[in-house]
Amino acid sequence: MNAESDERRGAATDGADGSDKGLGSRAPHFVKRSRPLHLSWQVGVFVVGLAVVIAGIIMLPLPGPGWLVIFGGMAIWATEFVWAQLVLRWTKRKVTEAAQRALDPKVRRRNITLTVIGLVIVAALVGVYVVKYGFEMPWKIGK
Secondary structure (H helix, E strand, O other), X not given: OOHHHHHHHHHOOOOOOOOOOOOOOOOOHHHHHOHHHHHHHHHHHHHHHHHHHHHHHHHOOOOOOHHHHHHHHHHHHHOOOHHHHHHHHHHXXXXXXXXXXXXXXXXXXXXXXXXXXXXXXXXXXXXXXXXXXXXXXXXXXXX
């Protein structure tokens, strides 16, 4: 490696927590020294990350924390692969931006107003139902 590539790797910092971690493998040093061992390490990390991501995808329509598990699989991949590190950094940046927008007083007022309007509409519909049908449920439960 030359000084320019070292500088680029150093410039790619996480920034969210102030750490100065460059991109690349976080495998133990003894694994990185041996090319066949490092390649098998990468295959293992990829397979484990893939299994976790597939489990998360399966959980999306089923009960379970699908997106959380998918991001967990991406975090596993990010321990070894630069592309996954970049995807996670982009995702963290977008989540942080969305959180900042959600905390904006104008956006909060709009969200509260829309929630109140929605609750009033639901209450009106429930009221119309109760006036028209009373407290009887539309299904019959035998005793």
